[in-house]
Amino acid sequence: MFWSQWRFGSLGSNTKFLKTIYSSTILGRPTSANMSSKFKNTKRIEGLDENVWIEFTKLAADPSVVNLGQGLPDISPPVYLKEELSKIAAIDCQNQYTRGFGHPSLVKALSSLYGRFYKNQIDPNKEILVTVGAYGSLFSTIQGLIDVGDEVIIIVPFYDCYAPMVRMAGATPVFVPLRSKSVAGEKRSSSDWKIDPKELESKFNSKTKAIILNTPHNPIGKVYTKEELQVIADLCIKYDTLCISDEVYEWLVYTGHKHLKIASLPGMWERTITIGSAGKTFTVTGWKLGWSIGPHHLIKHLQTVQQNTIYTCATPLQEALAQAFWIDIKRMNEPECYFNSLPKMLEVKRDRMVHLLESVGLTPIIPDGGYFIVADVSSLDADVSDMKSSEPYDYKFVKWMIKNKKLSAIPVSAFCNSENKSQFEKFVRFCFIKKDSTLDAAEEIIKAWSKKS
Ligand code: IK2
Numbered sequence: 001m002f003w004s005q006w007r008f009g010s011l012g013s014n015t016k017f018l019k020t021i022y023s024s025t026i027l028g029r030p031t032s033a034n035m036s037s038k039f040k041n042t043k044r045i046e047g048l049d050e051n052v053w054i055e056f057t058k059l060a061a062d063p064s065v066v067n068l069g070q071g072l073p074d075i076s077p078p079v080y081l082k083e084e085l086s087k088i089a090a091i092d093c094q095n096q097y098t099r100g101f102g103h104p105s106l107v108k109a110l111s112s113l114y115g116r117f118y119k120n121q122i123d124p125n126k127e128i129l130v131t132v133g134a135y136g137s138l139f140s141t142i143q144g145l146i147d148v149g150d151e152v153i154i155i156v157p158f159y160d161c162y163a164p165m166v167r168m169a170g171a172t173p174v175f176v177p178l179r180s181k182s183v184a185g186e187k188r189s190s191s192d193w194k195i196d197p198k199e200l201e202s203k204f205n206s207k208t209k210a211i212i213l214n215t216p217h218n219p220i221g222k223v224y225t226k227e228e229l230q231v232i233a234d235l236c237i238k239y240d241t242l243c244i245s246d247e248v249y250e251w252l253v254y255t256g257h258k259h260l261k262i263a264s265l266p267g268m269w270e271r272t273i274t275i276g277s278a279g280k281t282f283t284v285t286g287w288k289l290g291w292s293i294g295p296h297h298l299i300k301h302l303q304t305v306q307q308n309t310i311y312t313c314a315t316p317l318q319e320a321l322a323q324a325f326w327i328d329i330k331r332m333n334e335p336e337c338y339f340n341s342l343p344k345m346l347e348v349k350r351d352r353m354v355h356l357l358e359s360v361g362l363t364p365i366i367p368d369g370g371y372f373i374v375a376d377v378s379s380l381d382a383d384v385s386d387m388k389s390s391e392p393y394d395y396k397f398v399k400w401m402i403k404n405k406k407l408s409a410i411p412v413s414a415f416c417n418s419e420n421k422s423q424f425e426k427f428v429r430f431c432f433i434k435k436d437s438t439l440d441a442a443e444e445i446i447k448a449w450s451k452k453s
Contacts, residue, residue, distance in 0.1 A: 048164045052414035059399065060408035066441045069398075069408035071218070071371060073433040075345075077283045078338050080327055085320035094319050100311050101303050102130030102291070103318035109325035110276075114293055117261050118269060126296040129303055130313050134248045134277040134290035137302075138165055140309070141244050141273045141292060144301035146171045150209035155195060157219055157415035157424060159246065162212050174203050175417045178220065180365075188365045190221040191257075197231045204235055210242035211235075213262060216249040219374055219415055219429040221367020223257045233265045242298070243268065248277035248290070249370040251339040254347045257368040263294070270295050273302070278321050282338065283433070287317050346371055349432045349439065356443050357430075360450035371433040374412055378426040380449065392425035401428075407445045 030039060053070060060067045067074075088094045101107070107124035115122045122128060131137040138161060146152060148170030154162050156177040163173045178193040213232060215224040224232075236243050245262050253259045263272035273294040279285035292302055324338075331337045335344070350366075353373045357364040364375040377397055382404075387396035394411030402408045412427035432439065 044168045044170065048167065052160055052410065056398065056408065056410055059402050062402075062406075064406050065402055066407050066438060066445060068430040068432070068434065068438075068442055069410050071280075071431050071433065072285060073283045073371075074435050074438055075283060075433060078324065081282050081284065081320060081324040084323040085316060088316045088319045088323075094316050096315060097312055098315040098318060100307055101125070102128055103313075103315060103322065105322035106130055106318040106325070109322045109329065110291055110293070113325060113329055114274075118264050120269065122293060123296065127293060127299055129292045129299055129306060130318060131290045131292060131302075131306065132310055132313055133279060133288040134246065134275050135161060136288075136306075136310065136313075137273075137275040137290045137292040138162070138244070138246065140302040140305040141275070142166060142169050142171075143309075144303075144305045145242060145273075145298065146209055149207065151205070151207040152209060153200075153203050153211040153241075154417075155211075155213065156417060156420045157412060158212065159214055159218050160414055163417065171209065172207075173417070174208070175420060176200050176203050177420050177423065178222070186363075188363055190217070190223070190365055190367045190369075191225075193220050193222050193365070194228070195231070200231070201235055204239040204241065208239055208241050210244055212244045212246065214246040215262075216247075216253060216259060216367075216369025218249065218370055219372050219410070219412055220365060221370045221372060221374070223253055223259060223369040224262075226260055229260055229262045229265060233262055233268050236271055237267045241271070243272040245272055245274045247274055248280040250276060251281060252343050252346060252371060253369040254343060254350065254367070259369065270297070273298055278317075282321070282324060283342065287314075287321070289313055289317055289321055346433060349434070352439060353430060353432045356439075356446060360446055365427075372429045372431055374427050374429050376426045377428050392421050394425045394428050398428055405445050405449055407442055 030036065056069050060069045107128045107130065110128050111122040111124035129137070129140065131140060142165045146166060146169040150171040151174045152166045152171055154166070154173045154175050156175050166173045176195060176199055178195055180188070180192045182188045182192045211232060213224070216222065232243070235241070243262055247259070247261065250259050261274060263269050263274050273292050276291050276293070278287050278289040292299065328337045328339060332339065335341060350373065354364055354366055357373070357375050361379055362375045362377065364373050367373055378393070382397050382400050384393070384396035384400045387399055392411065392413040394413050398409050398411050409428040409430050411425070412429055413421040413425045416424050
C-alpha cells in the first residue's frame with residue numbers, strides 16, 4: 001500500500017474533504033476552493049497578471065530560437081565600461097551602500113551631460129534621481145506624482161508598463177492613438193504616425209494630471225519633431241499638466257532626424273520629468289540603472305518614493321557608469337563617442353532589416369530611432385488555426401512563428417489598450433540590436449519561409 005493510500009484509505013466518503021483539508025493545512029498548499037481571503041491579491045494589481053515580456057521571453061528561451069523579440073542586445077557593451085566595473089569591484093568601499101538618490105560621481109556626470117540640453121544648470125543633488133532602470137523612474141514618478149482619481153494621457157502604442165503603473169496608483173489611463181496616413185504599397189516611415197492635435201486636446205480635462213510621452217518611440221521608432229512636441233507642450237501648459245517624457249532611446253536616432261527634449265521647450269522644464277536608461281545608452285540592459293531629471297519641486301516627490309522603497313541602487317555599477325559617461329562626455333563631438341558610434345552601427349542593421357523584410361514582400365515601418373522595426377505580417381503564410389482563438393492575430397502569429405520557424409518577435413498589440421488592439425494586431429516588432437550572425441540566422445529563416453509561401 002502506498003503511503004497516501006495508507007493515510008486516506010479507510011476514511012470512506014469523507015476522503016475528498018479530508019484530503020483537501022490535509023493538503024491545505026498540513027502540506028500548506030491551499031487550493032482555490034479553500035483559499036483564505038487573506039491570500040487574495042490587492043485591488044491595485046487586479047487584472048495586471050499578464051505580461052508580454054514574461055510570456056514571450058519564456059517562449060524564446062529555447063536556444064534553437066533566433067531571438068529578435070525582447071530588446072535584448074547580443075552585441076558587446078563598450079570595453080571601457082566593462083573595464084571600469086572590474087577595476088571598481090576591487091575597491092572595498094565601492095562595494096557598500098552609496099547615497100540613496102544617486103551615487104555622487106554619477107549624478108555629477110549626469111548633470112554635466114544633460115545641463116547642455118537645457119538653458120539652466122542641473123543641480124546634481126536636487127534635480128536628478130538614479131533609479132533601478134527606467135522602470136524605476138517611471139514607478140517613482142507615477143507613485144510620487146499621480147493620485148487616486150487622476151487621469152493620465154497615454155499615446156498608443158505605448159511601452160506596456162505605463163498603463164499598469166498608472167492603474168496601480170489608483171488613476172485612470174486615457175488613451176489617444178497615433179494614426180498613420182500611409183498609402184498601401186508605398187514605403188512607410190515611423191514619421192507617418194502622428195497624433196491628431198484636436199483628438200489629443202479632447203482628452204485633456206480638469207482631472208488630467210499628466211501625459212506620458214515616449215520619444216524615440218518603442219515600438220514604432222517615431223522621433224517626435226519640434227512642431228509635434230510644441231503641440232503637446234502647449235496643451236500641457238494650457239491645462240496645467242505634467243509631462244513624463246520617456247527618452248530611453250535618446251541617442252539612437254538615424255540620419256536626417258534629431259532627438260529633442262520636450263523639457264527644453266519654454267515653460268516645460270518646471271512640469272516635466274525626463275527619463276533615461278543606462279541599459280539603452282550603453283547597451284547594458286542587465287545593469288538596470290536609469291535616471292529621472294526634472295525640477296526639484298517634482299524630483300523631491302520621486303525621492304520620497306525611492307527612499308521608502310528600494311532606497312539606493314548598486315554602487316559599483318553607478319561608479320562604472322559615471323566613469324564611462326566622463327569618457328564619452330569628453331569626446332562628444334568625435335565619431336568614437338558611443339553616443340555617435342552606436343546609432344551609426346545600428347543604422348546599418350536597421351537598413352539590413354528593412355531590405356530583408358521588403359525582399360519577402362513586407363512593408364516595414366522604417367524607424368527613425370530606437371532599435372525595433374515593425375512590419376505588417378499578415379501576408380506571410382502562417383496557419384494559426386490551432387492557436388488560442390481569443391488572442392489577437394499578432395499573438396497567435398508570433399507563437400506560431402516561434403514554434404514552427406524558430407524565430408521570435410513581439411506582438412505590437414501588446415503595446416495597446418483593448419480598444420486600439422485591432423488597429424495594430426497585424427504588426428509584429430523585430431529587434432535589430434543584434435550581432436550580424438544573429439541577423440544572418442533570421443535572414444535565412446525569413447527567406448526560406450517566403451520561398452515556400
Ligand atoms: N521605456 C521604454 C520605452 C523601454 O523600451 C524600456 C525598455 N524596454 O525594453 C524591452 C523591450 O521593449 O523589448 C524601458 C522604459 C525600461 O528600461 P530599463 O531597462 O532601463 O528599465
